[in-house]
Amino acid sequence: MKSYIQExxxxxxxxxxxxxxxxxxxxxxxxxxxxxxxGILKNELIANNANTLNRVMYIVDANIKQLDSIQTHIxxxxxxxxxxxxxxxxxxxxxxxxxxxxxxxxxxxxDMMVYFRGDSFIYSSSSSYSLPLFxxxxxxxxxxxxxxxKRDINSLKVPKVRSAEDVIKYDREAEKIVTFIYPISGFGxxxxxxxxxxxxxxxxxxxxxxxxxGYHSSIMILDQNNxxxxxxxxxxxxxxxxxxxxxxxxxxxxxxxxSEDNQRMLMSVMKSDKTGWKYISFTPINEVLKKTDGIQVExxxxxxxxxxxxxxxxxxxxxxxxxxxxxxxxxxxxxxQHTNKAENEIDVVxxxxxxxxxxxxxxxxxxxxxxxxxxxxxxxxGRIHTPEDLKQQGEPFAxxxxxxxxxxxxxxxxxxxxxxxxxxxxxxxxxxSTVNLFFxxxxxxxxxxxxxxxxxxxxxxxxxxxxxxxxAFQMHLKEAISIQTTIGVGNVYEDVKVIPQSxxxxxxxxxxxxxxxxxxxIFNDELSHQEESLDSYPHKELDILKSLIKQGNDLExxxxxxxxxxxxxxxxxxxxxxxxxxxDILNVIWRTFAEVNKELLLPKGEYPxxxxxxxxxxxxxxxxxxxxxxxxxxxxxxxxKDVKDQSxxxxxxxxxxxxxxxxxxxIQNMADHFGMTLTNLSQYFKNQTGQTIIEYTTxxxxxxxxxxxxxSDLNLNEISMQVGYMNSSSFIRRFKQITGLTPxxxxxxxxx
Numbered sequence: 001m002k003s004y005i006q007e008x009x010x011x012x013x014x015x016x017x018x019x020x021x022x023x024x025x026x027x028x029x030x031x032x033x034x035x036x037x038x039g040i041l042k043n044e045l046i047a048n049n050a051n052t053l054n055r056v057m058y059i060v061d062a063n064i065k066q067l068d069s070i071q072t073h074i075x076x077x078x079x080x081x082x083x084x085x086x087x088x089x090x091x092x093x094x095x096x097x098x099x100x101x102x103x104x105x106x107x108x109x110x111d112m113m114v115y116f117r118g119d120s121f122i123y124s125s126s127s128s129y130s131l132p133l134f135x136x137x138x139x140x141x142x143x144x145x146x147x148x149x150k151r152d153i154n155s156l157k158v159p160k161v162r163s164a165e166d167v168i169k170y171d172r173e174a175e176k177i178v179t180f181i182y183p184i185s186g187f188g189x190x191x192x193x194x195x196x197x198x199x200x201x202x203x204x205x206x207x208x209x210x211x212x213x214g215y216h217s218s219i220m221i222l223d224q225n226n227x228x229x230x231x232x233x234x235x236x237x238x239x240x241x242x243x244x245x246x247x248x249x250x251x252x253x254x255x256x257x258x259s260e261d262n263q264r265m266l267m268s269v270m271k272s273d274k275t276g277w278k279y280i281s282f283t284p285i286n287e288v289l290k291k292t293d294g295i296q297v298e299x300x301x302x303x304x305x306x307x308x309x310x311x312x313x314x315x316x317x318x319x320x321x322x323x324x325x326x327x328x329x330x331x332x333x334x335x336x337q338h339t340n341k342a343e344n345e346i347d348v349v350x351x352x353x354x355x356x357x358x359x360x361x362x363x364x365x366x367x368x369x370x371x372x373x374x375x376x377x378x379x380x381x382g383r384i385h386t387p388e389d390l391k392q393q394g395e396p397f398a399x400x401x402x403x404x405x406x407x408x409x410x411x412x413x414x415x416x417x418x419x420x421x422x423x424x425x426x427x428x429x430x431x432x433s434t435v436n437l438f439f440x441x442x443x444x445x446x447x448x449x450x451x452x453x454x455x456x457x458x459x460x461x462x463x464x465x466x467x468x469x470x471x472a473f474q475m476h477l478k479e480a481i482s483i484q485t486t487i488g489v490g491n492v493y494e495d496v497k498v499i500p501q502s503x504x505x506x507x508x509x510x511x512x513x514x515x516x517x518x519x520x521x522i523f524n525d526e527l528s529h530q531e532e533s534l535d536s537y538p539h540k541e542l543d544i545l546k547s548l549i550k551q552g553n554d555l556e557x558x559x560x561x562x563x564x565x566x567x568x569x570x571x572x573x574x575x576x577x578x579x580x581x582x583x584d585i586l587n588v589i590w591r592t593f594a595e596v597n598k599e600l601l602l603p604k605g606e607y608p609x610x611x612x613x614x615x616x617x618x619x620x621x622x623x624x625x626x627x628x629x630x631x632x633x634x635x636x637x638x639x640x641k642d643v644k645d646q647s648x649x650x651x652x653x654x655x656x657x658x659x660x661x662x663x664x665x666x667i668q669n670m671a672d673h674f675g676m677t678l679t680n681l682s683q684y685f686k687n688q689t690g691q692t693i694i695e696y697t698t699x700x701x702x703x704x705x706x707x708x709x710x711x712s713d714l715n716l717n718e719i720s721m722q723v724g725y726m727n728s729s730s731f732i733r734r735f736k737q738i739t740g741l742t743p744x745x746x747x748x749x750x751x752x
Contacts, residue, residue, distance in 0.1 A: 010345055011322050018314045026307050034296065042266075045283065046255045049268035052211050053279045059207050060221070061274045063108050064180075067197055070102050071182045074114065074195055082116040082192050095123035108203050110177065113196040115153050122153075122196075139198075142166040142174070153194040156183045161223050164201040164230045176201035178230060204230040217283045224276030236260055236282055247278070258282070369425075372397045376444045379455060380408070382500040390496055401457035402440045407492045408502040409470070410510050411452045411477070414484040414518055418449045428452075430480050438473045451510075455499065463492050470521050486513050487521045514582075515568050517618045538567050538581070542588050549592045549630055557630045561585075561623055589629055648674070649688040652681075656693065660700045661724050667693050697724075702738050705731070709747050716743060 074080050079094040099112055103125050113134075115122040122134050129138050135149045142165050152160070160181045166174040178199045183191035208219045212232070219232035226244060238246075238260070246258055252271035257264055265282045272279070329345040332352035375384075375393050384390050387401075394400060411431070413419070419427060424445060431443040431452050441456035462469055466489075474485055488510025490502030505524035512522050545560045568581060655673060659665045670693070671681040685693050701723040708719045720731035736742050741749060 010325075011318060015315060015318050018318070019311050022310045022314065023307060026303055026310075030300070030303055033299070045266055046268065049217070049255065049266065049281050049283060050253070050270065053268060053270040053281055055211050056207055056219075057270050057272050057277070057279050059211075060204070060277070060279075061272050063106075063203075064275055066106055066108075067180055067182065070106065070112075070197075071184055071195060073102070074098075074193070075184050080114055080193070082119075092121075092123060092128040095128070096125055099123065099125035108199060109197050110200045111198040113198075115194045115196070117154050117192050117194065137170060140168040141177075141179075142168075144179075152181060153196070156181055156194065157191060158183065161229060163223075163228055164204075167198070176230075178204065201230050205232060208232045212281070217281045219282075220278075220280045222278040222280065226278065229277070257285070372399060372442075373444050375399055376442055376453075376455060379496070379499055380453065380503050382497060385497040387496055399442055401455075403457035403459045403462075405458040405460070405463055405492050405494055406496065406499050406502065407456045407458055407466075408490045408499060408506045409454045409456065410446065410488045410503075410506045411454065412486045412488070412510055412513070413450045413452070413481075414486065415450060424449075427481065431477070434473065434477050434480050437476065438469055453503070453506075458492060466492070467521070467523075474521060484519050486510065486518050488512075489521060489523045491524055514618060538564050541567070542584055545585070546588050546592050549589070549633055554631055554634050557634070558627060561626060565623055585626060589626060589633075592633070649685070652685055653689075653696075656697055657700065660697045661704065661722055663721065663724055663726050665697070665724055698734065698738065701725075702735065705735060705743070706739075706746070709743055710750060719743070 077098055079098050095114055099114060103109055103112060111124060111126075113122050113124045121128050121130055127138075131150060132146060135141065135144065135146045141149075141162075144162065144165070162179040162181070164176045164178045167177040168174045178201055180197040180199065182195045182197070184193040184195060185191045204221060209232070212219060216234060217232075218234055218236045220235055220238075220243075221229045221231070222243075223229050226240070226247065228243075246267060247269065252273075253269065255266060255268045258267045259265070260282065264285045266285055268281045268283070270279045271277070325345050329348045332348045335352050336348070336355060375397060376399070378384050378393075379390065384393065391400070428443055428445065431454070435441050435443055435454055435456065439456040439458060439462065441454055443452055443454050445451075446453050458466070470487060470489065474487060477485060488506040488508070490505035490509065493499065493502055509522040509524045509526070512526070513520065516522050516526075541560055541564050545557065545564070548556045548560055564581065564585065652670070652674065655670060659670075667682060668678050671678045674681060676684070682693055685696070689696065705719055705723045708714055708722060712719075714722070716728040716732065720726075720728045723731065725731040725734070732742055735746070739746060
């Protein structure tokens, strides 16, 4: 057994480490999940209470708004205006009738009264009362005596709400009533009328009950002075001082933990911006947490089960994964032919890799070209850190750099096909000779066969005139190999170990040919200050392009495209922005094409798509592609526009002829029917017909009215309805405006 464990020591070592890691992860997960669970539960409770309070507040505010609306209607109601009503012998009957109308349309109001200040009577929807009779018998309030009642209804200047209190109506059973008192002024400054709205407290408690449940929350509604208006049936009994202490000076909406009745509670407060009322809920935390105890126990049991199952899975997985390692050890031992039995699998494999690496280095050294590429590749990958290392490794293969500055350039060959492998040595030779005409350096093939990587060494003079030197190099290279090239140039460095950075910079610069175009020399410095170009992203030009495509204007489209291309070329646009802008251009074409195609039925095979981004290397190629597509769309737009315009105006005229007699006819409904804006439809109709929609509709109505006046026995109200007018006065006024005669005069004139 001991020998087995010793032989499999690596296996058991990693097995125990994985089990310990699993245990630690599970323990951390348990504590984290438990903490997060409690936090999430609290946040959910806060959010739920806030949402529920907000619903209650919204419902109550909506109904309070109805009270304000009724107040405004009463102010404008002649029958309830004290200047007219007090001199009307039928005042009580008129007041009952008008108040009854308001009650009928607002079922949350139990009753309402109107009082004209200075009068000795108060009027309700069912009767009229003297003031003493009202307050002492008809509606006897538990805490509103006759003196206070008379003072409030005669002198109150701002609306007031009385908290829910017992009201006994003619010695019947007491009811909890919330009373709203609204002073109303006529057209002067001082109020001359007072309106009382009586709302059953059950209206509020029902809203609370319908919206709150589950955790037996205690709900309170306070007015703007923090006086309790009403509460839920299970509300806490808090003193005014205690309530004000809880409210403090907090913001309008907040939640916090409080202790009340020997238990922790979550207090949530919402304040209405419309009424200033506060809506407060107290939810017992312990009751909420009780529902999670069972879940936590189940969670711990599941975690323990996961630990056991995870350990078993790790064991069998380790056995499966260990077998290839064990086989690899045996294979490596056969390569080495002699191994130390005390070595574990990792040591054996490491020794084998070292052995093979040494063999590989010997093989590389036997091939000069391969060795040179290997050293240059090591230089580009940062494996050579000092000039001494470079000299030591490079001298046997004629690799040397005479100057103190280093630079990497990547040359892209613009050939239609990849370079054949048999042509590569000759091409490398031509490149090497051309490079050394201008610089000191070496060349190797890139993984992309159309690219060559040149590692150059420069002196101070060459560094300062680098652009001119590279221009001459590019021209000479074109003469030597007869191929157009684009060159990406990295930055110049003094340290050998930074050559990989120059290589990365040259690659990034070469990719920027999308903006600069083929055949250019692109320095990495041009990419280093591009952030400011993001602020001037041509959103406006893209919108203009979309509009011009819909208009079918070829010349303006070309001008807009040139503006966008100039933006990319002159604003030093980052590569990712340039590619994104290319996609946006195609996307504008695609979306505009889809909109136009929906109306004009263009051939589907001409749709532009995002895959076209892979079909070009420069902006110029994209521009030509977009121009061709836009030209195609514009052609279809011009050919189809006339037919479409005539069809639309015929449909519009038919719609008006079918609906002009409808009293609900409106230009907005017509615009919605045709999927146009009201302004666009009106302008389009007038441009096509020479008259507005109103003029056209009015002519149809008047012609129909003339026909009915002469051929039917209908009265004016009936004729008005049949030609689209809600009342005869509007019809008569419009008829006279158009014909110069009233309908009656028109009939008499025709009968003569």
